[in-house]
Amino acid sequence: MAAHSSIEAITARIVERSKPLREAYLDRVRRAGSRGPHRAVLSCGNLAHGFAVCSPAEKAALAGDVVPNLGIITAYNDMLSAHQPYETFPPIIREAAREAGGIAQVAGGVPAMCDGVTQGQPGMELSLFSRDAIAMAAGIGLSHNMFDAAVFLGICDKIVPGLVIAALSFGHLPSVFIPAGPMTSGLPNDEKSRIRQLYAEGKVGRAELLEAESKSYHGPGTCTFYGTANSNQMLMEIMGFHMPGASFVNPGTPLRDALTKEAAKRALAITALGNEFTPAGEMIDERSIVNGIVGLHATGGSTNHTLHLVAMARAAGIKLTWQDISDLSDVVPLIARVYPNGLADVNHFHAAGGMGFLIKQLLKQGLLHDDVRTVFGQGLEAYTVEAKLDANGQVVREPAPEESGDKKVLALIETPFQSNGGLKMLTGNLGKAVIKISAVKPERHIIEAPAIVFHDQQELQDAFKRGELNRDFAAVVRFQGPKANGMPELHRLTPPLGVLQDRGFKVALVTDGRMSGASGKVPAAIHITPEASDGGPIAKIRDGDIIRLDAIAGTLEVLVDAAEFDARTPVVADLSDNEFGMGRELFAAFRRNVGHADQGASVFA
Ligand SMILES: O=C(O)C(=O)C[C@H](O)[C@H](O)COP(=O)(O)O
Numbered sequence: 001m002a003a004h005s006s007i008e009a010i011t012a013r014i015v016e017r018s019k020p021l022r023e024a025y026l027d028r029v030r031r032a033g034s035r036g037p038h039r040a041v042l043s044c045g046n047l048a049h050g051f052a053v054c055s056p057a058e059k060a061a062l063a064g065d066v067v068p069n070l071g072i073i074t075a076y077n078d079m080l081s082a083h084q085p086y087e088t089f090p091p092i093i094r095e096a097a098r099e100a101g102g103i104a105q106v107a108g109g110v111p112a113m114c115d116g117v118t119q120g121q122p123g124m125e126l127s128l129f130s131r132d133a134i135a136m137a138a139g140i141g142l143s144h145n146m147f148d149a150a151v152f153l154g155i156c157d158k159i160v161p162g163l164v165i166a167a168l169s170f171g172h173l174p175s176v177f178i179p180a181g182p183m184t185s186g187l188p189n190d191e192k193s194r195i196r197q198l199y200a201e202g203k204v205g206r207a208e209l210l211e212a213e214s215k216s217y218h219g220p221g222t223c224t225f226y227g228t229a230n231s232n233q234m235l236m237e238i239m240g241f242h243m244p245g246a247s248f249v250n251p252g253t254p255l256r257d258a259l260t261k262e263a264a265k266r267a268l269a270i271t272a273l274g275n276e277f278t279p280a281g282e283m284i285d286e287r288s289i290v291n292g293i294v295g296l297h298a299t300g301g302s303t304n305h306t307l308h309l310v311a312m313a314r315a316a317g318i319k320l321t322w323q324d325i326s327d328l329s330d331v332v333p334l335i336a337r338v339y340p341n342g343l344a345d346v347n348h349f350h351a352a353g354g355m356g357f358l359i360k361q362l363l364k365q366g367l368l369h370d371d372v373r374t375v376f377g378q379g380l381e382a383y384t385v386e387a388k389l390d391a392n393g394q395v396v397r398e399p400a401p402e403e404s405g406d407k408k409v410l411a412l413i414e415t416p417f418q419s420n421g422g423l424k425m426l427t428g429n430l431g432k433a434v435i436k437i438s439a440v441k442p443e444r445h446i447i448e449a450p451a452i453v454f455h456d457q458q459e460l461q462d463a464f465k466r467g468e469l470n471r472d473f474a475a476v477v478r479f480q481g482p483k484a485n486g487m488p489e490l491h492r493l494t495p496p497l498g499v500l501q502d503r504g505f506k507v508a509l510v511t512d513g514r515m516s517g518a519s520g521k522v523p524a525a526i527h528i529t530p531e532a533s534d535g536g537p538i539a540k541i542r543d544g545d546i547i548r549l550d551a552i553a554g555t556l557e558v559l560v561d562a563a564e565f566d567a568r569t570p571v572v573a574d575l576s577d578n579e580f581g582m583g584r585e586l587f588a589a590f591r592r593n594v595g596h597a598d599q600g601a602s603v604f605a
């Protein structure tokens with residue numbers, strides 16, 4: 001089935017805009033791939049170092065060029081509950097490789113930050129930069145050039161985007177992403193948020209709060225809200241980097257291990273040494289990127305992907321814009337309600353039909369390109385399935401259900417929860433911004449209120465505690481952009497702003513910073529570009545100026561006489577506190593060289 005005309009039109013304009021860049025990229029990928037098995041260019045010394053710890057049989061195999069070698073890039077650490085299961089994956093992958101007549105070696109590790117641990121802390125100012133640092137670190141591992149394919153062990157917020165950038169930079173290699181799956185369901189996310197708001201109001205103490213948080217985040221696996229990490233899983237499946245049905249199977253289960261083995265064997269089967277060569281740089285094209293964006297809209301995914309998808313696409317020579325993302329939102333309905341866009345968590349989403357049901361519904365109306373390449377083969381139709389185990393412990397796939405297993409969590413495409421994806425670009429006299437309204441009540445899609453300006457999220461928290469914010473206002477939190485302090489997530493503002501909103505006040509957040517994918521209920525115009533540190537108009541806003549945020553019209557305005565506003569001098573902030581401490585001194589070059597948010601806030605381009 002041909003894709004929906006709007007999907008085709010938006011895809012065509014991305015192809016046209018990208019042509020020179022994409023053609024140069026593909027030329028590099030094909031030249032790199034044409035050099036044949038990559039170990040052939042290594043010297044004896046290089047090879048000896050590369051397989052020094054291998055068995056004699058493996059050394060003999062690697063000395064030749066007929067046995068495929070799999071490079072494992074792992075983001076294992078104990079800080080991310082989502083990544084902790086990866087500790088045991090390399091031995092499983094090595095065994096699977098042996099069974100498939102190949103070899104697997106850990107090519108390298110990459111850093112991984114848990115945004116939940118750094119949320120509201122100085123470390124969060126390294127978070128976005130860690131994406132590009134992860135891409136660099138993965139590149140270091142793959143630069144050993146011992147490999148015929150790569151598997152990537154990464155899940156969370158900036159880790160998957162960084163790994164995709166690396167995979168596309170090594171686009172001559174096939175790449176398979178192997179997830180570890182979500183944590184089992186604990187304290188429901190909405191109950192956790194309710195207790196947070198009670199704590200923000202001083203109605204419960206730290207003991208009650210810690211108990212609630214610990215019941216919510218209680219074991220191995222990805223946190224169960226639909227934030228950036230789980231948006232990543234959705235993207236990797238719908239873009240064809242995962243095996244079908246792999247995204248949301250819990251860690252430590254037989255099916256999880258079977259899917260890991262299957263992915264490793266599949267990676268070895270799609271190298272240039274076999275008959276299904278699937279280099280990542282050719283597998284991922286403009287249609288794959290559009291499919292990812294469609295999935296993001298259909299599920300109410302993370303606003304962070306208005307940065308990461310732009311940066312990931314760029315790594316494949318594809319020029320994606322916020323306008324593309326916004327226009328796709330207008331034609332893609334919301335058919336999943338997962339917290340913060342609903343009460344369910346990703347385990348409920350998976351049980352209700354999960355990715356197979358989602359993809360089947362979107363294909364039904366031509367909202368996805370079916371004619372795409374994936375690690376599993378040709379066509380996205382192959383992903384309209386559920387993965388299960390047969391009696392022999394092997395992965396089998398059954399067609400995804402025609403009906404939703406829970407109509408409150410997954411809707412039929414004919415009867416969506418909302419007619420659009422709710423992830424919009426805003427424009428106006430403050431520049432460009434992004435807003436996600438899939439979790440914002442309709443009566444709050446337009447906010448007009450006086451500005452209160454803050455240069456630090458703690459200032460807002462302190463004003464809230466002093467009782468100074470019981471009023472309608474637009475919180476302008478500026479100097480939070482990439483150049484200023486690394487564009488941290490300001491998710492700790494959700495509880496106080498949520499309390500004020502629940503008290504009946506009209507509140508909005510307006511910032512050049514980011515929010516978490518777990519943020520949701522408060523209308524927030526984020527990623528404002530140009531940022532305050534670039535002298536953007538946000539640096540001219542004064543307390544009391546009337547701000548109008550209109551998510552329906554797609555506008556963000558300061559209602560001040562244009563001549564007066566233009567005549568104002570942008571405020572300059574003292575950012576010296578952001579330059580040292582908790583590793584921030586190590587990222588000065590990133591702050592100096594980072595690009596604009598609407599270009600992906602990347603240090604690469
Ligand atoms: O999804 C994203 O973009 C995130 O960054 C999620 C962060 O990990 C949050 O900080 C974790 O959620 P909280 O426990 O509410 O802090």
Ligand code: SF4
Nearest residue numbers: 114115116156223229
């Ligand atoms: S989802 Fe977020 S909070 Fe949870 S482990 Fe991953 S990075 Fe940490």
